[in-house]
Amino acid sequence: TQLLEQSPQFLSIQEGENLTVYCNSSSVFSSLQWYRQEPGEGPVLLVTVVTGGEVKKLKRLTFQFGDARKDSSLHITAAQPGDTGLYLCAGEKEGRGGADGLTFGKGTHLIIQP
Amino acid sequence: EAQVTQNPRYLITVTGKKLTVTCSQNMNHEYMSWYRQDPGLGLRQIYYSMNVEVTDKGDVPEGYKVSRKEKRNFPLILESPSPNQTSLYFCASSPSMGGGNQPQHFGDGTRLSIL
Numbered sequence: 001t002q003l004l005e006q007s008p009q010f011l012s013i014q015e016g017e018n019l020t021v022y023c024n025s026s027s028v029f030s031s032l033q034w035y036r037q038e039p040g041e042g043p044v045l046l047v048t049v050v051t052g053g054e055v056k057k058l059k060r061l062t063f064q065f066g067d068a069r070k071d072s073s074l075h076i077t078a079a080q081p082g083d084t085g086l087y088l089c090a091g092e093k094e095g096r097g098g099a100d101g102l103t104f105g106k107g108t109h110l111i112i113q114p
Numbered sequence: 115e116a117q118v119t120q121n122p123r124y125l126i127t128v129t130g131k132k133l134t135v136t137c138s139q140n141m142n143h144e145y146m147s148w149y150r151q152d153p154g155l156g157l158r159q160i161y162y163s164m165n166v167e168v169t170d171k172g173d174v175p176e177g178y179k180v181s182r183k184e185k186r187n188f189p190l191i192l193e194s195p196s197p198n199q200t201s202l203y204f205c206a207s208s209p210s211m212g213g214g215n216q217p218q219h220f221g222d223g224t225r226l227s228i229l
Contacts (some may be wrong), residue, residue, distance in 0.1 A: 033217065033218075040222065040223070041155075041222050041223070042118075042204050042206070042221050042222050043204075043218075043220050044220070045217040045218065045219075048217065081143065082127055085153025088156070088157065090157075090218075092216075101145075101159055101162050101172065101218075102159070103149050104149075104156050104157040104158070105156060106154065106156035107156055108156065
C-alpha cells in the first residue's frame with residue numbers, strides 16, 4: 001500500500017500568518033492532488049500537480065510537487081478565516097494507468113482565527 | 115449543474131438490516147468510486163468502477179457490495195450492516211482514471227450509523 005503522510009494533523013493560527021502543510025511518501029506517485037473539505041460537504045479539488053518540481057499557484061495558495069514525485073507541499077500566505085477546513089492530499093498510484101484510483105492522506109485540519 | 119448525488123444523506127439503522135446507498139452522477143463519467151471517512155484514518159477506498167459492468171475492490175471492501183449496471187449509477191450495498199460500518203461515506207466520479215489530470219468529483223456524503 002502506498003501511504004501518504006500529512007503534517008501537521010492540526011494547525012490553528014491567527015489571521016494573516018503564513019503556513020505550510022506537507023504531504024510525504026516513500027512511494028512515487030504519477031500525480032498528486034490537493035483537496036479542501038468543509039464540514040457537511042465532500043472534498044473539492046484545489047489543484048493537480050503532475051511533473052516533478054512543478055509549482056502551481058492559486059491566489060494565496062502555492063502548491064509544489066517534489067522533484068522525485070514522492071512529496072508535496074501547500075503554502076498559504078496571509079491566511080484568512082475562509083481558509084479554514086480539512087486539507088487532503090491524494091496521490092494517483094503509479095502503474096496500472098491509475099486504475100486503483102487515489103490514495104488519500106489523513107488530512108490537515110486548519111483553523112484560521114480572526 | 116454537474117454533480118454527484120448521494121442518498122440518503124443520513125441514516126440510522128440496526129445491525130443486519132440490509133441497506134443501499136445510491137450514487138448518481140450527471141457528467142457521463144466513466145470512473146466511479148466509494149470511500150469511507152473515519153476520524154484518524156482519513157478517506158479509504160471501498161470499491162471502484164472503471165466503467166459499466168466493471169468493478170473492483172479498493173482497500174476496505176469487506177462487508178460491502180457494489181454494482182454498475184448503468185454509467186450514471188453506482189450504488190453501495192451493505193447486505194448485513196454491522197456497527198463497525200458506522201462511518202461517513204462518499205461517492206466520487208471522474209472522467210476516467212490515469213493521466214494525472216482527472217479530478218474526482220465528490221458527493222456531499224452519507225452519514226451512516228449502525229446500532
